[in-house]
Amino acid sequence: MPRPIQAHIDQSALEHNLQVARRTSSSRIMAAIKADGYGHGLLRVAEALGEADGFALLDIEDAIRLREAGFGQVILLLEGVFSAEDLALVAEHELACVIHNPEQIALLDGYQGRGTLDIWLKVNTGMNRLGFSPQQIPQVMEQLQRHRAVREITLMTHFANADEPRGIAEPLALFNDVAGSYRVPRSLANSAALLRYPETHGDWVRPGIMLYGSSPFADVSAQQIGLKPAMTLSSQLISAREIRAGEEVGYGATFRAQHNMRIGIVTCGYADGYPRHAPNGTPVMVDGQRTKTVGRVSMDMLCVDLSDIPQAQVGARAVLWGDGMPIDEVARAAGTVSYELMCALTSRVQVV
Numbered sequence: 001m002p003r004p005i006q007a008h009i010d011q012s013a014l015e016h017n018l019q020v021a022r023r024t025s026s027s028r029i030m031a032a033i034k035a036d037g038y039g040h041g042l043l044r045v046a047e048a049l050g051e052a053d054g055f056a057l058l059d060i061e062d063a064i065r066l067r068e069a070g071f072g073q074v075i076l077l078l079e080g081v082f083s084a085e086d087l088a089l090v091a092e093h094e095l096a097c098v099i100h101n102p103e104q105i106a107l108l109d110g111y112q113g114r115g116t117l118d119i120w121l122k123v124n125t126g127m128n129r130l131g132f133s134p135q136q137i138p139q140v141m142e143q144l145q146r147h148r149a150v151r152e153i154t155l156m157t158h159f160a161n162a163d164e165p166r167g168i169a170e171p172l173a174l175f176n177d178v179a180g181s182y183r184v185p186r187s188l189a190n191s192a193a194l195l196r197y198p199e200t201h202g203d204w205v206r207p208g209i210m211l212y213g214s215s216p217f218a219d220v221s222a223q224q225i226g227l228k229p230a231m232t233l234s235s236q237l238i239s240a241r242e243i244r245a246g247e248e249v250g251y252g253a254t255f256r257a258q259h260n261m262r263i264g265i266v267t268c269g270y271a272d273g274y275p276r277h278a279p280n281g282t283p284v285m286v287d288g289q290r291t292k293t294v295g296r297v298s299m300d301m302l303c304v305d306l307s308d309i310p311q312a313q314v315g316a317r318a319v320l321w322g323d324g325m326p327i328d329e330v331a332r333a334a335g336t337v338s339y340e341l342m343c344a345l346t347s348r349v350q351v352v
Helices: 011-024 034-038 042-048 060-068 084-092 102-109 137-145 169-179 191-196 327-333 338-343
Strands: 006-009 028-032 054-057 074-077 096-099 117-122 150-156 186-189 231-243 261-266 283-286 289-294 302-305 317-321
Touching (some): 011 191, 054 060, 084 117, 150 169, 261 283, 283 302, 283 327
Parallel strands (some): 028 054, 054 074, 096 117, 117 150
Antiparallel strands (some): 006 231, 261 302, 283 289, 289 302
């Protein structure tokens, strides 16, 4: 028998969250499914999000898997290509790719294939990761507009603070100043901008985290937005015991009982993808009731407080995050973000 830990992927929740995005914006939807669909499974997610107008990811192998599985939507490579061989595959499988540096333009110049390519030109409006500066865009646009290998150009950017009080006013003004000279499609909005700033919607929106049922905002819950969790990570109690006041729990004795209490051991640890740095008090649900972790998370197990759940016995279900236990709460308690939790699941977790 396999260990009882499993990640349940709710495809109907993915479909529901896509519809939330659809109701929020009339723009075409480019669903972000990078990192194996944020840990939910690439093809599983693509199937559930089949009504999206396009898919955005990183790895050309994943893009080809989608094409070979019959997905005909626009498929965008968010980091573009890294070699002439990549460029040939982009043309062969009719993919779109981001251009964000001069080296990629040089690859285009050397392209000898017959087909033309759809290019998304990235403008750096303050994130300072990828993209050409606004001052460089006129020259690059001139190159691409007369390039023999380029069919359609979409201008894009990515906001660094759409989920923060600082907002998007400055980068949006930079982008609009650059894009105003060109009659080409535009794509700016991630999940946060899609939900909060309709002026950023453009021709394409690129929702990511919201599709998986997590809020992009620290001050607004997924439930308030109307999202449903697509991943529920659950396991079982494999032990329960009474401890006395003053006794300690786990490696490093990071928890000391202040009173007599009952604790339980859940078969889930950092080798399954649960964050080792999650502190005492990280929320968890056992037998349908909220409680908290105690002690340090170990490789295969974590400990929970059962003092107020007397009915919970060995075999009782524990929900680490998902249905009934918002992943955003767990991430916040652990000092991280829901993206990391979703993407950190390891291969030994059974996915159902």
